Amino acid sequence: xxxxxxxxxxxxxxxxxxxxxxxxxxxxxxxxxxxxxxxxxxxxxxxxxxxxxxxxxxxxxxxxxxxxxxxxxxxxxxxxxxxxxxxxxxxxxxxxxxxxxxxxxxxxxxxxxxxxxxxxxxxxxxxxxxxxxxxxxxxxxxxxxxxxxxxxxxxxxxxxxxxxxxxxxxxxxxxxxxxxxxxxxxxxxxxxxxxxxxxxxxxxxxxxxxxxxxxxxxxxxxxxxxxxxxxxxxxxxxxxxxxxxxxxxxxxxxxxxxxxxxxxxxxxxxxxxxxxxxxxxxxxxxxxxxxxxxxxxxxxxxxxxxxxxx
Numbered sequence: 019x020x021x022x023x024x025x026x027x028x029x030x031x032x033x034x035x036x037x038x039x040x041x042x043x044x045x046x047x048x049x050x051x052x053x054x055x056x057x058x059x060x061x062x063x064x065x066x067x068x069x070x071x072x073x074x075x076x077x078x079x080x081x082x083x084x085x086x087x088x089x090x091x092x093x094x095x096x097x098x099x100x101x102x103x104x105x106x107x108x109x110x111x112x113x114x115x116x117x118x119x120x121x122x123x124x125x126x127x128x129x130x131x132x133x134x135x136x137x138x139x140x141x142x143x144x145x146x147x148x149x150x151x152x153x154x155x156x157x158x159x160x161x162x163x164x165x166x167x168x169x170x171x172x173x174x175x176x177x178x179x180x181x182x183x184x185x186x187x188x189x190x191x192x193x194x195x196x197x198x199x200x201x202x203x204x205x206x207x208x209x210x211x212x213x214x215x216x217x218x219x220x221x222x223x224x225x226x227x228x229x230x231x232x233x234x235x236x237x238x239x240x241x242x243x244x245x246x247x248x249x250x251x252x253x254x255x256x257x258x259x260x261x262x263x264x265x266x267x268x269x270x271x272x273x274x275x276x277x278x279x280x281x282x283x284x285x286x287x288x289x290x291x292x293x294x295x296x297x298x299x300x301x302x303x304x305x306x307x308x309x310x311x312x313x314x315x316x317x318x319x320x321x322x323x324x325x326x327x328x
Contacts, residue, residue, distance in 0.1 A: 025273040028311065030264075032281050033299065034091030036061050036306035040083075049080040049102050049119070052166075063301040064245075065106040065150070066308065067114065068291025074299060075114060076308065077103035084114070084126060087308060097126060099133045105150030105161075105197070105245075105287070109323045117148040117161055123179075140185055146174070150197045150245065150287075154204050155321045157181035162195035168213030169193050176209055178226070181323070188228050189220070197246035197257070197287065202318050208234065208246055208254055215242035217256065217271075235271045237261075245287030247298070248318040257300060259284045264300060264311075281307040290317025 041060035044050075050059045065077040074087040075096070082101045086094045102119035109115045114126040115136060122138035122145050139145070146165025153159055159179040167174035174192035179185050189195070194213035200206070207220040207228075219234035234254075237243055241260030248254060249266075253274070256265040262283030266275035277298070279285050284304040291297050295316040300309040 023268075023272045023274060025266075025276050027276045027278065029278045029280055030298075030300060030309035030311040033308045033310035034087060034093070035281075035308075036063065036078075036085075037093055040085075040093065040095065041306065042081075044081070047080045061306045062286075062303045063306060063308070064104050064287050064303065065116070066287055066289045066299050066301050067106045067108060068289050068295070068299065069108065070111060074289075074291065074308065075106060076301060077106055077116065079104055079119065084116075096128070097131050097133055101133070104148070107151055107153055107320060109153075111322075115151065115159065115323075117151050119147040119149065119164075122148055123151075123159075123161065137179060137185075140177075149195065152199050153320055153323055154200055156204075157323050159323065160198055160200070160207065162192075162198055162209065164192075164195050164212075167192065167194050172214075176207075176220075186226065189218075189231070192218075194242070196242075196244050199246040199248045199254070199318075202248065202250060202252050208248075210243035210246055210256065212242040212244060215239070217243055217246075217254070235265075235267060237265075244285075245301075247288050247290060249290075249313070249315040250295075250318050251315050252318075253315065255288060255298070257285045257288045259286050259303070261285075262302075264288060264298070266313075275313075277311050279309055281305040281309060285309070295319070 043058040043060040062079045067075045103116045105117040116124045118124045123136040125136045149162045149164040151161035163175040172193040174195040176189040196210040196212045198209045217235040245257040254267045262279040264277040281302045282305040286303045288300045298311045
């Protein structure tokens with residue numbers, strides 16, 4: 019691959035690993051049978067979220083678990099329920115919104131440690147399998163509906179749920195839509211197309227519609243882009259499982275930094291946290307590790323949905 023720039027390469031450090039007490043592989047786990055080729059898995063970490071109290075929350079998809087990880091790397095099981103939680107974002111300091119592959123959108127009350135439905139169906143039709151989400155300053159929730167789509171069946175979808183409950187279908191021809199993130203000015207949406215091994219750039223019009231969607235970045239390897247994040251400068255970060263790395267791209271989609279994993283190649287998702295949001299936390303799902311890397315530029319602020327609809 020020819021680039022006009024030579025990216026810096028930096029290795030992340032292992033911040034913490036899922037303790038052995040929480041690792042109990044189930045050989046009959048239905049999610050693992052469908053998504054990991056039947057391999058026994060003791061966890062599959064996703065959806066890291068930094069909490070202003072100074073801790074992380076992470077999801078474990080196959081076993082329906084949400085963990086709290088403190089600043090010293092200690093783990094606490096917050097809730098385990100009948101679901102497959104993937105992406106997560108804070109609606110407010112007490113509520114996590116979860117894209118649950120099995121159930122749709124779910125909300126977790128952190129003080130009560132209780133999970134409840136948020137949006138489980140669209141016009142009485144179940145979702146194919148929601149994957150990840152992001153929020154904007156107007157109270158909209160953007161999320162992907164991936165299911166088992168791919169190049170063989172490019173029918174994954176991207177939705178926007180407004181504060182008043184209106185659900186807009188923005189894209190319906192996606193080969194495995196996964197992570198998504200907005201530019202700092204909220205005029206562009208970036209969506210990871212995992213099985214297409216690329217990132218789509220989605221211009222947002224003043225009336226809320228999309229047009230002239232294009233391919234922004236092309237990756238390679240056994241698995242395509244997964245989770246996305248954005249710096250305050252508008253640089254795009256891409257977690258790429260299969261390669262064990264995170265790309266940082268400038269506005270021209272040129273890689274400026276490559277963060278490599280010391281723990282395994284399944285770098286699935288990422289978030290900014292720490293002081294001034296200048297630490298990057300990355301889930302390495304196969305080893306059950308959370309990686310950490312300091313960056314010079316802070317992450318873009320993701321607003322709360324201050325008055326969530328119920």
